[in-house]
Amino acid sequence: MRPHPAPVPRAAVARAAVALATPLAVGLATDRTDYGALVSMGALFAILGDTADAYRMRIFNIALPQLFGAVGVTIGTLVHGQGQGQGGWLAVGVLTLVALVSGMISSIGAVASVSGLLLLINAVVGAGLRLPEPWWVAPLLLSLGGLFVLVLSLLAWPLRGRGPERAAVARTYRALADLLEAAGRTPAADGTHDTYDADDTYDTKRQAVTDALNHAYDLVLARRAREHGRSAGLVRLLAQLNVVIPLVEATPAVHLTAGGRPLPTAVPAAVRELADAVATGRTGGPPPELPAPGTPAERAVDTALRHAASVVHETTGTTGTAGTAETTTLANTTTATATATTSATSAATSATSNTTDRLGRPAALRVRARRAARDVLLSAASWRYGLRLALCIGLAQALVSLVTVPRSYWVALTVTFILKPDYGSVFSRAVLRALGTVAGLVVAAAVLSATPRGWWDVGVMLVLAGIVPAVSAKGYAFQTAAITPVILLISDTLNHEGFDLVLPRFTDSMIGCGIALVAGYLLWPESWHTRVGTRLATAVDDTAEYVRSAFAPGADQPERVRQRRRIYRELSVVRTEFQRALTEPPPTGTRAMAWWPLVVAVERVVDATTAARVRVDHGARPPSPAEVAGVERQLRELAEAVRSSRTAVRARARVRPDPYPYAEAGSVPAAETEAETRTEADERSPLAPLRHEVAAARAIVSTTWL
Structure with missing residues (x-):
């Protein structure tokens, strides 16, 4: 329950507020509040999946899940009304099959996981909620909400350009400066070297450098793979990232041989100056003023730092410096590799990436599709994920088919959010989901009982929607607590039930948590x-x-x-x-x-x-x-x-x-x-x-x- 430290993403907060409140306002103005609510619902799902930094990756991260979501709601609409009573087993079978597919494609990567999640969520919503006729209206409105978020997220692209990639490389330099500052200091308070404390300063900062390098290479090489022609700015950025590697390699040599004597403060200060130059695109600066090195390890740091400074500050011929044997590096994503070539005149840097956080690799589309299909069908992990999710969704739908449960689709939705195996521990997510739901229902009860229906909903949505991205990074319970009142406000716009939505939501959520805990955790062998x-x-x-x-x-x-x-x-x-x-x-x-x-x-x-x-x-x-x-x-x-x-x-x-x-x-x-x-x-x-x-x-x- 302790919140993770995370800055508030102001742009995402503003984007969420506008994306969810605007459709409600348009719906009120045109007297089609149900249309406005569905567009807001689609925007909410897109906000949850908008996690990419690079603009080109945002297109992929938002647009592809919307396609799967449209397919899901179409399937759900076709079996609507078959969830209870005679013929109810049709909905059970169809949603169980959708859950199997959703779980299996989640093994491809992060974007595919969001796509599978939206496929199942929209199928459950379509099967359990009466949506506007004809059948194609709901998919269109939900997709329109996602596309609205995509447009808002790309507004700054002409102004910022490579801003996210440049910022990621600059963060790598700053993380390295922190690591160099910690190098040579004894990790234990008593001066020994036999501690394995996870909070040890050097170890923690080394992990931060690894994470920063991984993220920067993922962004830069993902973009590089899409630009087949020469891009001087991108080649320069990749060169600036490549020359970090010799510094990273030299740092442990200093740490292990310094004997408790840290590097001079001028060294990390020089690296931070390079970080500022990378972030602003500044070139032509003077060489760093560094003290004379006294050991082989210090000479390695001195040589690497001077070389990095020459690359960062050089105005022309960048790749000729960056591509030397000393600084050539390959960025890997799990099983991925990306090659930075050693020649400045090479028109296309070779970059092959077997990425696991996006649907495809930088290869022909048919090659990526074939590899993804093979991974899904032949991977034991994908079958485990799919069967686990299908089992619990099938049980949830069978239960609501046999027992009358108001707003029964919330049971399956709760199971879906909890039981995405690639999202973390099922046990902890079930517990946090229950706690977050209770907290969110307290807010929702106050909002629904005190807010008059109509234009007041727009103002309330502006506030509630902005809270979702503000607290999502702090933990799953906080995200659930923020989403719950938003979902209930949208549901009230569709069904006009007001405060009466609160108790059914609580009951259905607890049932869903119970199914996920028992069938998806306690009885699942892999859990132990x-x-x-x-x-x-x-x-x-x-x-x-x-x-x-x-x-x-x-x-x-x-x-x-x-x-x-x-x-x-x-x-x-x-x-x-x-x-x-x-x-x-x-x-x-x-x-x-x-x-x-x-x-x-x-x-x-x-x-x-x-x-x-x-x-x-x-x-x-x-x-x-x-x-x-x-x-x-x-x-x-x-x-x-x-x-x-x-x-x-x-x-x-x-x-x-x-x-x-x-x-x-x-x-x-x-x-x-x-x-x-x-x-x-x-x-x-x-x-x-x-x-x-x-x-x-x-x-x-x-x-x-x-």
Whole structure:
């Protein structure tokens, strides 16, 4: 229930107020309040799906769900009146099938999930609510509301242009400045390095950099994929983002070797100056004034920062600088990759992206459709999502067909909002939905009892609609509390029942919460285990491969950058799954908590690997192949232990302290003499911090989870 800290999106607040209140005003003026209410309802659903920053992505995020919503309300209208009594099982069967499709297409990505949600919501509304005749009027009005929101959201496009993409890149620079400021400071209050506190300053700011990079690459590369010709401004923006990578790589080297001595304040200040230059599009600035570096890690930061400044401030030839081997990088989205080419004269930067947050990849439409259909039909996750949602919707519709329930479609709507499996924990969403509904009904009761029907509804809607985007980011309960009075005000405009809507809404919502909790959570086998361990094992395996390739002869730096970015993407997914699992009741939440120390430990292993590679690049002695192979073997053993254990507790017996940490696989007995003759020089090896982090991760598995 604690609200998440989030700024108020003023533009979204104004957009929601205008988009929902204007149709009501037009409906009153033309004496077609039912038409105005349906347009407002369509606008509300579009407001909930308007989460993109880039203008081009807003078109996709809003327009595609409206198409699915129109199909849904058409299907619902055709079976209207078949929800209760004789012939009621037709509506049950049709809506259950729609729920199956809705759940399955949700596995494609975020936009497809919103599309599936709107498909099912509108089908339920059409089946349970008498809508204006003929059948095509309701789909048209609901779509008109969504298109109205789309038009409002694009009004600033001619003025701002690439503003969202530029702002995302600038936020990446600012997040990096915060990370550089935290680098070198001891993470624990007692000066030790063995804490795995999630609130640790450096770890928290490193995660913020990862999130900022992910978001910036998603925006920039998504736009780049749509512009097949040369776009100097976009190429420049991509170059400014690419040169962040060497700085990101150099930061862990500073953190692990600084010995409690932070970087000079001029370094993060210079990065913040670059952030301001990126945000405003300013070029031609002077080079940063930086103190002389004293260590290999500081030299790496100095070199990367000066290079970034030259790219940000350069007025021409940007891509020629940004495309060097040092700064070429690939942005990944789960299984996605996007390539920034190394030539300024290349007319089209190669960008391939297997995105999971949008319906398609930057390929031909038929290719994207074929891949999406294959993912839906062959993915076990899509079938699990679809069957779970279909089961609960079928039960909800069967119940209201057998038992007279006023405003019965609200039962299925409640189940739909709660049980979208890709939206988070079903248990927590059911509880928060119930609490938010109660709070929203208190507001709705006051509004419906005190506000005269008519033009007063327009003024009230202006206020209530603006609250929805203002509080949505603070948590699901807050969003539910804000939406409830808006929905009831629209329903009152359609049905003129006033305060009498409050009690049925409460009853139906509680029934829907109960169905979701019992059938969608308590009786669903998947609810009682998390996927944290499986995904974490994959990340550990990839980390082992990253260690091997980072120090392989003739190591390919772009490939190493790709691997590191992919691992951080995977760990971001693990963090998301971990946060979801923590909201589950015992034993699921307790089991999830046990994985957290290892999640942080793996992130530090990746940091230590990058830091070691940076030190070698700036003059440190390269590690021996046997030393690299030993670290790789330890990580693969750790991954296998995690993968073969359903819980963290069971993993402890599968990992033991390694008596031969420097041995290659298959040569452990021969390594005994070598291990015994290691000297103090090994502690000066660039892999020494990495070995310590790997040992700490193995110790977590072998001793902590007793």
